[in-house]
Amino acid sequence: MIPELGHFALILALCIAALQGTLLLRGADTGRREWMVLARPSAQAHFLLMLLSFAALAYSFIAKDFSVLYVAEHSNSQLPLIYRFGATWGGHEGSLLLWVFLLSTWSVAVAQFSRTLDERMVARVIGVLGLVSLGLILFILFTSNPFTRLLPGAPDGQDLNPMLQDPGLVFHPPMLYMGYVGFSVAFAFAIAALLAGRLDAAWARWSRPWTTLAWIFLTLGIALGSWWAYYTLGWGGWWFWDPVENASFMPWLVGTALLHSLIVTDKRGSFKNWTVLLAISAFSLSLLGTFLVRSGVLTSVHAFATDPRRGVFILILLALVVGSSLALFAWRAPKVTMGGSFGMFSRESLLLYGNVLLIVAASSVLLGTLYPLLVDALNLGKISVGPPYFNTIFVPIMAPAVVLLALVPLARWKSAEWQPIVQRLWPALLAGVIAAVIIPLWIGHWTWLIALGVFLAVWVAGSTVLQLGRRLQSGNPPVAFWAMQVAHLGIAVFVFGVTMVGGYQEEKDVRMAPGDTTLVGGYQFKLNGVDQVQGPNYQAFRGQFEVSKNGQVSRILNPEKRTYASSSMPMTNAAIDAGFSRDVYVSLGEPLEGQAWAVRVYYKPFVDWIWGGCLFMALGGILAMFDRRYRLKVKPQDYATA
Amino acid sequence: MRRLLALLLLACAFCPLMAKEAPYLAQDPAVEKRLIDISEEMRCLVCQNESLAASQADLAKDLRQELREQIKAGKSDAEIRDFMVSRYGDFVLYRPPVKSTTWLLWLGPFVGMLCGLIALAFFLRSRRRDIQAAPSTLTAEELKTAEQLMQDGSK
Amino acid sequence: MKAKFLIPLLLFFVLLGFLAVGLTRDPREVPSPLINRPAPDFKVSQLIQADQHFSPADLKGQVWVLNVWASWCVSCREEHEQLIAFSKRKAAPLIGLDYKDPRMDALKVLAQRGNPYDITAVDQDGRVGIDFGVYGVPETYVIDKQGIIRFKQIGPVTVEVLEKTIYPLIDRLKQS
Numbered sequence: 001m002i003p004e005l006g007h008f009a010l011i012l013a014l015c016i017a018a019l020q021g022t023l024l025l026r027g028a029d030t031g032r033r034e035w036m037v038l039a040r041p042s043a044q045a046h047f048l049l050m051l052l053s054f055a056a057l058a059y060s061f062i063a064k065d066f067s068v069l070y071v072a073e074h075s076n077s078q079l080p081l082i083y084r085f086g087a088t089w090g091g092h093e094g095s096l097l098l099w100v101f102l103l104s105t106w107s108v109a110v111a112q113f114s115r116t117l118d119e120r121m122v123a124r125v126i127g128v129l130g131l132v133s134l135g136l137i138l139f140i141l142f143t144s145n146p147f148t149r150l151l152p153g154a155p156d157g158q159d160l161n162p163m164l165q166d167p168g169l170v171f172h173p174p175m176l177y178m179g180y181v182g183f184s185v186a187f188a189f190a191i192a193a194l195l196a197g198r199l200d201a202a203w204a205r206w207s208r209p210w211t212t213l214a215w216i217f218l219t220l221g222i223a224l225g226s227w228w229a230y231y232t233l234g235w236g237g238w239w240f241w242d243p244v245e246n247a248s249f250m251p252w253l254v255g256t257a258l259l260h261s262l263i264v265t266d267k268r269g270s271f272k273n274w275t276v277l278l279a280i281s282a283f284s285l286s287l288l289g290t291f292l293v294r295s296g297v298l299t300s301v302h303a304f305a306t307d308p309r310r311g312v313f314i315l316i317l318l319a320l321v322v323g324s325s326l327a328l329f330a331w332r333a334p335k336v337t338m339g340g341s342f343g344m345f346s347r348e349s350l351l352l353y354g355n356v357l358l359i360v361a362a363s364s365v366l367l368g369t370l371y372p373l374l375v376d377a378l379n380l381g382k383i384s385v386g387p388p389y390f391n392t393i394f395v396p397i398m399a400p401a402v403v404l405l406a407l408v409p410l411a412r413w414k415s416a417e418w419q420p421i422v423q424r425l426w427p428a429l430l431a432g433v434i435a436a437v438i439i440p441l442w443i444g445h446w447t448w449l450i451a452l453g454v455f456l457a458v459w460v461a462g463s464t465v466l467q468l469g470r471r472l473q474s475g476n477p478p479v480a481f482w483a484m485q486v487a488h489l490g491i492a493v494f495v496f497g498v499t500m501v502g503g504y505q506e507e508k509d510v511r512m513a514p515g516d517t518t519l520v521g522g523y524q525f526k527l528n529g530v531d532q533v534q535g536p537n538y539q540a541f542r543g544q545f546e547v548s549k550n551g552q553v554s555r556i557l558n559p560e561k562r563t564y565a566s567s568s569m570p571m572t573n574a575a576i577d578a579g580f581s582r583d584v585y586v587s588l589g590e591p592l593e594g595q596a597w598a599v600r601v602y603y604k605p606f607v608d609w610i611w612g613g614c615l616f617m618a619l620g621g622i623l624a625m626f627d628r629r630y631r632l633k634v635k636p637q638d639y640a641t642a
Numbered sequence: 643m644r645r646l647l648a649l650l651l652l653a654c655a656f657c658p659l660m661a662k663e664a665p666y667l668a669q670d671p672a673v674e675k676r677l678i679d680i681s682e683e684m685r686c687l688v689c690q691n692e693s694l695a696a697s698q699a700d701l702a703k704d705l706r707q708e709l710r711e712q713i714k715a716g717k718s719d720a721e722i723r724d725f726m727v728s729r730y731g732d733f734v735l736y737r738p739p740v741k742s743t744t745w746l747l748w749l750g751p752f753v754g755m756l757c758g759l760i761a762l763a764f765f766l767r768s769r770r771r772d773i774q775a776a777p778s779t780l781t782a783e784e785l786k787t788a789e790q791l792m793q794d795g796s797k
Numbered sequence: 798m799k800a801k802f803l804i805p806l807l808l809f810f811v812l813l814g815f816l817a818v819g820l821t822r823d824p825r826e827v828p829s830p831l832i833n834r835p836a837p838d839f840k841v842s843q844l845i846q847a848d849q850h851f852s853p854a855d856l857k858g859q860v861w862v863l864n865v866w867a868s869w870c871v872s873c874r875e876e877h878e879q880l881i882a883f884s885k886r887k888a889a890p891l892i893g894l895d896y897k898d899p900r901m902d903a904l905k906v907l908a909q910r911g912n913p914y915d916i917t918a919v920d921q922d923g924r925v926g927i928d929f930g931v932y933g934v935p936e937t938y939v940i941d942k943q944g945i946i947r948f949k950q951i952g953p954v955t956v957e958v959l960e961k962t963i964y965p966l967i968d969r970l971k972q973s
Contacts, residue, residue, distance in 0.1 A: 235696055242691070277805060284809075297819040299690045311820045319813055326806035334799040341773040349766055356758040364751035370815065371738070371747050377818035380743045382828055384685050386693075386736025393751045509674070510664040518664040527664075589667075598667050687932035690825055700897070701932055704923045729930040731830040 003068050006056025007147040010097075013049035013104070014137040016042055020130025028123040028195070036123040043104075043111035043126050046133065050104040054097055057146050058088045067153030070094060070146040076159035076566055078537035086169040087160045092294055092304035093146035095173060099290070100136045102174070102181045103129065110185055110210065117206060124192035125185075132184055135317045143310045159566030162538070168228030172221060176248060179218025180286045183251055185210040186258065187283035190276045191325060194332045199272040201339075204265035207279065209625055211262060215255045216621035222248050223614035231576055236507065236585055236602045238610060241390040244302035246369045247289030253362035254282040257355045264348050267413065270339030271352065277329060278355075284322040285362070291318050297373060343415035350408045350416075357401040364393050395449070402456045402495065405488055406463035424470065428462025443504060453499025460492035480627040487620025494613025500606035507603070509589070513596040521603025523584050524548050530588070530597060538564040540573075543588050543597065547577055561588045583607045673713050680713075680722055681706060683736045693736065829930050829949040836863075836938070836946050837928035844895050844903055844917035851892070851918040853944055860970045861890040862963070863938040864914070864954075865926060868895075868902035870934045876953035877910050883959065884913035889939075889967050893917040896926050896934050939963060941970045 020042050027035025057070075061084045066072040074091045075084055089095040107129040114122050140146075189207045193199045225245070230238040239245065258278040265275045291314045292298055296306025342348040368385045375383050406428065410421045436455035440446040464485050471477045510518045512527040519525075528544040540562040547555045557575035564571065574587035582605045589598030668674035678695050686697035694702055705726075712722050726734050738744045831837075840852040864880060866873045884891050893914035895903045900919070907917070920926055929938065939948040948966055950958055 273802075281805075291816070295816075295820060297816065297822075297824065299824045308820055315813070315816055315820065318816075322809055323806065323813075326809055330802040330806055333802045338769070338773060341770055344763070344766055344770070349762075352762060352766070353759065356762050357755065360751060360755045360758050363754060367747060367750055370812075371744075372824065373819040373822070374815055375743055376822050376824070377815050382731060382733040382826075383738050383744065384733050384736050385738050385747065386683070386685065388683050388737035389747070393748075397751060397755055509667040511667050512664040516662055516664040599664070687827060701923070704927065708924075708927060728830060729927060730932065731827060731930075733827050 002056050002059050002063075003065065003147045003149065006053045006060075007145070009049045009052040009056065010137060010141065010147075013046055013053060013100075014134065014141065016046040016049065017130045017134040017137060020046065020127050021134050024123040024127030024130065025195070028120045028127065028192075031120075033119075036119050039119070039123045039126040040111040042130070043108045046130070047104040047108035050101045054088075054101040057094060057097060058085060061085060061088050064157075065153075066155070066157050067150055068146075069148045069150040072150050072154040072157045074160050075157040076537060077156050078565065079157075079160055079165070080536050082167075082170060083160055083165050086164070089173050090160050090164050090169065092310075093140070093144045095177075095304070096136065096140050096144055097146055098174065099177055099181060100133055100140065102177050103133055103136070103184060106182055106185050106214075107133070110188075114206075120196065121189075121192055121206075124195055125188040128188040128191045129184060132188075132321065135321065139310075139313050139317060143307070143313050159537070159564065162562065162564040162567050162569075162571045163232065165537075165564075166228065166232055168224065168232065172224040172228055175217055175224055176221030179214050179216075179221045179255075180248065180251065180289070182210070182214025182217055183255060183279075183282045183286055185214065186279040187325070190279035191328065194276065194328050197332060197335065199276060199332075199336045201266055201269040204262050204272075204275065208259075208262050208266060211255065211259055211279075212621050212624050215252070215259055216618045216625075218248070218252050218255060219614055219618045219621065222252060223611045223618075226614075227611050230607070231574060233572075236505070236574075236604060238501075238607070241365075241368075241387045242302060243298040243300040243369050244289070244293050246365050246390075247285075247292050250362045250365050251282050251285040251289065253358050253365070254278060254285055257358040257362075258282050260351050261355055264351050265339070268340040268342065268348055270342065270348060272336050272339065273329075273333045274352075274355070276333070278359075280322070280325045280329060284318075284325070285366075287314075287318050287321060291315060292369075298369070340414070342413070345411070345418060346416045347408060347411040347413045350404060350411050354401055354404050354408065357397060357404070361394060361397045361401075364397060365390065368393070395452075399452060399456060402460060402491060405491065406460045409467055409484060409488075410463075424466060425463055428459055428466055431462045432456070432459035440503070445503065447503065450499055450503040453495055453503070457492045457496035457499065460488060460495070464489045464492070478627065479623055483620045483623035483627070485620075486623060487617045490613045490616025490618075490620060492613070493609050493616055497606045497609025497611075497613055501604050501610065505602065505604045505607075508601050510599055510601065511592060511596050512599045513594060516596075518599075518601060520601045521582070521584070521605070522549060523603060525584075525586060525599075525601050527597070527599065530591075530595075533560075535562065537566070538562045538571075541588065541591070543575075543586070543599070545575070545586050547584055547586075555584070557584075557586050559586045559588045578608055580608070581606060670714070673710060676713050677706060677710050680719055681709060684726060684734050685736055687730060687734065694734075826951060827930075827932060829946075829951075831930055831946045832949060833945060833947065836940050836944050837925070839925045839928065841918050841920060841925060844893075844900065844907075844919050847900075851916055853940070856890060856892070856940075857944055858942050859890060860942055860967050861892060861940055862967075863892050863894055863929075863940060865894045865896050865920075865929070865931050865934050865936045865938075867898040867934050868906040869898065870896075872953045873935045874910075876935055876955070877913070879954050879956060879959060880913035881911050883954075883963075884915070888964055889971075890915045894925060895919045896931065897921065897923045937963075939966055939970070942973075 019038070023035040024039055024042070026032070027038075060068045060071050061075055062081065064071075064075065064077055064084070066075070070091060070093050074087045074094070079087065087094075089098040107126060110129070111122065111126055114125075186207050189203060189210070193203045222245075225248070226238045229240070230236065258275065261271060261275040261278055264271050291311070293300065293302060294304050294306065295311030295314060296308065297311065368389050371385050372383055375381060406425065407421055410424055432455040435458040436451040439454050440450045468485055471481060506521045508518060508520050510516075512518065514527055514529045517524055517526045524547070526546040526548070528546060530541050530543045533540050533542045540560040542558050542560045545557040545559070546553055547557055555577040557577055559575040560573040562571045562573055572587050572589075574585055577584040582603060585602035585604060587600045589600055591597055666674070681694035682696075684694040686692045686694050686699055686702045688699035688701050689697045692702075694705060709722055712725065717725075723735065727739075732739055738747060740748055836853050838853060840850050843849045843851055862883070880891065891914050893916070895917055897920065903917070903919075907914075918925075929936075933951065935953055937950040937954050938946050941947050947970060948962065950963070954963070
């Protein structure tokens with residue numbers, strides 16, 4: 001009964017979305033108030049229906065309803081409650097339902113927080129979001145229905161992939177999707193502005209907080225995914241340039257460019273076309289990512305079960321949404337007026353150079369991700385493009401951007417000079433160079449790459465400190481200033497973490513019998529023994545390791561080798577001792593003769609700074625949301641009707 | 643837990659000869675390191691989402707053993723890569739070889755970066771000129787009204 | 798409408814085109830670089846007559862087919878019927894390469910399902926498979942009179958592949 005309710009609610013939500021896509025947009029075009037006022041109530045209704053639908057699916061999981069095919073495929077009677085809930089989005093169908101549910105959440109939020117926005121604009125924004133929703137719900141209903149029944153019901157489910165039975169499942173996808181889907185708001189604002197034929201600084205001001213919020217979620221979502229992969233796969237890697245990872249990283253890069261471009265458009269009314277194009281591109285990349293993950297076009301560890309029919313559907317959806325947006329852009333963009341003038345060297349121009357670098361980076365990631373497909377489609381053979389490629393091209397493109405980001409806050413709007421900037425920042429430059437030379441030498445291994453990383457991190461951190469020092473001298477700076485500094489500092493922390501771990505991590509594969517010890521990164525590991533333990537739905541071998549430094553025992557680590565009832569492949573659960581300046585990581589390999597085990601031990605210096613840096617960036621974003629400039633009340637009469 | 647630990651420690655204290663420094667899993671760590679460096683940049687053909695270094699597939703284990711022997715036999719990295727490519731094609735390499743079909747891939751980003759930056763510089767320059775050259779959009783009448791308003795406002 | 802603003806749309810259409818073509822391709826399939834190259838040489842013992850050996854050189858001057866299989870391979874069961882049919886038709890010698898398989902298991906399978914092979918060679922440690930670029934059994938090769946590999950089928954041979962590709966190819970190669 002419940003699944004059918006959920007199914008029905010989804011169909012009703014489809015109808016609401018269809019109404020939004022037609023009445024609201026037409027109403028805004030023709031000025032029919034009785035249609036435009038449907039914006040807010042329709043968004044609320046849509047949200048409630050999607051909530052009902054999603055809740056119905058979640059309930060089916062929690063209640064172990066194996067007569068629903070999707071539940072039977074992804075759950076099990078022994079699965080703990082929290083993972084039964086998370087399994088709702090553990091597969092293709094459910095994760096799409098989550099996608100649309102979150103879209104409805106963003107939509108109702110926009111409807112709620114736009115009381116002072118011109119009703120035409122609101123109608124258009126909700127209308128566009130409705131159209132996107134329409135397309136995706138159609139996709140779900142026709143090709144990926146999670147409510148399909150399995151009759152007769154299965155006695156038990158096939159179980160959730162053991163890899164996903166982890167807290168990471170509960171947080172990473174929702175957070176990531178909030179970001180992914182959140183860029184639809186900036187997209188909707190951009191389309192609404194193009195439809196109105198009115199692109200101005202006020203539009204940018206409205207888009208900024210929504211874009212910032214989506215960006216925060218995406219930053220956290222990607223960081224969570226990276227951290228999850230790190231502690232769960234047993235290999236200590238944190239980024240693989242896998243197509244699906246790239247699919248989330250490209251919107252992030254474009255989103256970052258968009259955030260900064262919106263600043264220029266908001267403050268100076270300039271580069272409106274560019275900003276609009278970025279807003280369209282960020283969401284288009286989100287949709288493209290959705291396509292890549294679910295169509296089977298690329299091999300990926302994240303790819304859902306693929307079906308060419310689904311691929312065709314999403315491709316058509318992608319073509320319609322992005323194609324019509326870009327066509328609308330091509331039509332309206334020439335009519336947009338130019339904004340204020342500014343110098344060749346000014347904060348505006350520097351922000352734009354940064355934009356170019358970010359877009360080139362995103363395009364390069366796109367090129368690398370799609371190149372195997374390109375070559376295959378042209379019958380030129382089959383190649384792979386993996387981490388060696390991405391690492392080689394990403395660093396040279398982003399390094400100048402990181403250098404730039406320390407300078408930009410010091411450049412004045414409209415026209416700046418480089419001498420005062422150098423005067424202010426030379427200590428940071430000097431500190432960066434000295435650190436780049438000294439620190440790697442002190443640790444014991446110097447390479448150009450490590451030196452570059454150290455330089456960039458210290459340069460940005462130094463610049464932040466200098467700017468804070470200067471600004472605090474003349475009173476309390478606005479929240480926006482703190483936000484910027486915290487976010488940029490996050491970049492410095494991130495770069496430092498990546499450099500240290502990449503340059504100085506140590507790993508050892510050893511054969512350990514109970515009582516044996518091994519030394520890695522200055523830490524001694526001693527295996528006390530390996531026991532057998534029973535989990536809720538698995539059996540495991542659990543090792544007990546004593547970690548000590550200088551004779552002092554600091555931690556006991558318990559890595560496990562689990563065999564789940566549902567899968568024959570054993571899962572490695574590494575044990576990590578996380579610290580401020582390093583992680584110490586142990587994972588069990590294969591059992592060997594004589595009570596011994598193959599053990600892999602890692603020493604990872606500053607690895608947590610990678611995600612710490614991401615947290616700082618997200619924090620910077622959160623602070624930016626509190627800026628009082630966003631509380632600016634735009635009175636309805638300030639907006640001439642378009 | 644604690645008691646168990648104490649007992650274990652006690653037991654270990656009474657047999658110091660049993661506890662020892664754990665030996666490397668690999669026969670030859672230097673060869674192993676080179677194997678990992680080479681095979682990390684190769685794709686496992688069976689578990690295509692994993693590198694040859696990481697995969698636990700049977701074929702991956704066989705191939706790693708084969709490569710280990712080649713390293714011991716003194717083959718260079720290039721020779722080992724050729725060995726793999728002649729059997730499995732370019733697909734097995736995570737670092738795409740630089741050939742005519744991959745020029746766009748390897749050069750594209752850098753060319754794009756240069757072009758983008760230069761194009762922006764030119765665009766900014768021409769934009770400034772366009773804005774400065776644009777004639778005033780106010781007629782003489784409107785100019786007078788504007789001046790009047792400004793005078794009134796400052797009173 | 799100024800032309801430059803159409804560029805993003807045009808670029809997008811190009812992208813769409815590639816994605817559409819991509820839907821028709823299988824990203825997991827690895828084409829063999831050995832096509833039109835000499836079949837790697839090897840000498841291994843036979844399965845049934847263990848004291849006898851087999852080498853590709855034995856079949857020089859003939860067009861022949863090499864089928865890599867194993868008793869533990871599930872997909873091999875799918876194609877077994879087709880292989881029996883192939884051996885009955887006698888278009889070309891069919892040589893089986895038993896890949897990383899315990900001898901007893903392989904013999905049992907042939908006894909149970911029938912033996913389509915003229916000769917079954919044994920690749921105990923998988924070395925021959927590596928030389929042939931085998932990555933997922935079953936795999937089938939068509940080799941011409943000069944010992945050059947002319948075709949590789951990845952996955953089970955189906956009726957379609959046999960009728961549309963393999964038989965015609967064997968006929969062509971026999972005539973040359």
